[in-house]
Amino acid sequence: NxxxxxxxxxxxxxxxxxxxxxxxxxxxxNSMYWYRxxxxxxxxxxxxxxxxxxxxxxxxxxxxxxSRLNKREFSLRLESAAPSQTSVYFCAxxxxxxxxxxxxxxxxxxxxx
Amino acid sequence: GNSVTQxxxxxxxxxxxxxxxxxxxxATGYPSLFWYVQYPGEGxxxxxxxxxxxxxxxxxxxxxxxxxxxxxxxxxxxxxQVSDSAVYFCALSPYNTDKLIFGTGTRLQVFP
Numbered sequence: 001n002x003x004x005x006x007x008x009x010x011x012x013x014x015x016x017x018x019x020x021x022x023x024x025x026x027x028x029x030n031s032m033y034w035y036r037x038x039x040x041x042x043x044x045x046x047x048x049x050x051x052x053x054x055x056x057x058x059x060x061x062x063x064x065x066x067s068r069l070n071k072r073e074f075s076l077r078l079e080s081a082a083p084s085q086t087s088v089y090f091c092a093x094x095x096x097x098x099x100x101x102x103x104x105x106x107x108x109x110x111x112x113x
Numbered sequence: 114g115n116s117v118t119q120x121x122x123x124x125x126x127x128x129x130x131x132x133x134x135x136x137x138x139x140a141t142g143y144p145s146l147f148w149y150v151q152y153p154g155e156g157x158x159x160x161x162x163x164x165x166x167x168x169x170x171x172x173x174x175x176x177x178x179x180x181x182x183x184x185x186x187x188x189x190x191x192x193x194q195v196s197d198s199a200v201y202f203c204a205l206s207p208y209n210t211d212k213l214i215f216g217t218g219t220r221l222q223v224f225p
Contacts (some may be wrong), residue, residue: 004156031211042117042202043157051202058212090156097147099164100211104156 001027003099003107006091012111013081022077023091027040029103032074033058034066037107042089049074050096074075081112115140119203119216126193134188134201134219136177142208146170146179146186151200151218154220158203160188193223 004025013019025032030051035043045058045068055066063085064078074093078085089108094100120135138144145164149157160168166181174192186203203216 023198040217042217043213044215045212046133048212072126092156094211096211098209098211099147099206101159101162102157104158106154106156 002088002101003017004091004093006089006105006108008108009106010109012113013078014113015108017053017081018079019081020078021089021091021110022073023075023105025091025093025103026072027083027093028071029093030071031049031094031100033094034076035090035092036085037090038087039070045074045078058062060100061086076082079112081110083112086112115205115207116145116201116215117194117205117214117216122200122218122220123151124219124221126221128149128223128225129192130223132188132190132193132197132221134203134221135164136186136188138184138186138203138205140184140205140207144205144207145192146177147213148175148177148186148188149179149202149215152225153199157202157223158214163203178203195223195225197221198223 034046049068091105092102094102147162148160150160161172161177163170168180178190200218
């Protein structure tokens with residue numbers, strides 16, 4: 001089992017460029033999440049998907065879009081990158097039950113110049 | 114609203130010292146509480162959790178007790194090792210959801 005995988009590991013973009021961060025899980029989980037991690041701010045939820053075909057905004061959704069392509073895959077798209085989106089991005093998945101453990105991917109470090 | 118407050122780091126200890134990392138929370142209803150750990154260059158992993166008042170979560174020598182009266186979930190370990198060096202995040206899951214709200218994280222550095 002690979003668990004949660006993310007690609008790419010590192011990316012540098014110029015302001016205004018677009019890109020998609022990919023995430024896949026092989027644990028048959030219904031719930032998937034995208035977070036960003038910034039120094040001194042912990043992890044903040046960007047978007048959430050409770051099941052295939054559904055997505056909801058989290059705490060910091062502005063400037064991002066998501067797609068839950070199927071049960072395994074949940075992608076995050078930056079349409080027009082800004083320096084404020086420089087961050088480390090984590091994808092996670094869990095069973096759709098209360099207090100379920102979330103399993104995290106290794107992260108993508110994104111720099112926007 | 115819901116929020117988590119953790120002590121600022123870094124916490125610097127010698128091997129075999131006693132560890133406490135403080136965590137307090139604000140929440141409506143009865144949240145579940147978690148500690149996650151992040152080793153350098155990796156994603157977060159669940160360390161322990163507690164789902165109701167007075168529950169004690171434990172794993173790998175770490176413990177935390179869900180204290181409703183003080184709205185706290187402090188992390189403790191009796192004897193830390195160099196391999197415990199990591200960033201520790203306290204988190205809560207509000208009642209009736211599976212989403213997590215994280216604290217800002219506390220870096221622990223353990224020296225031989």
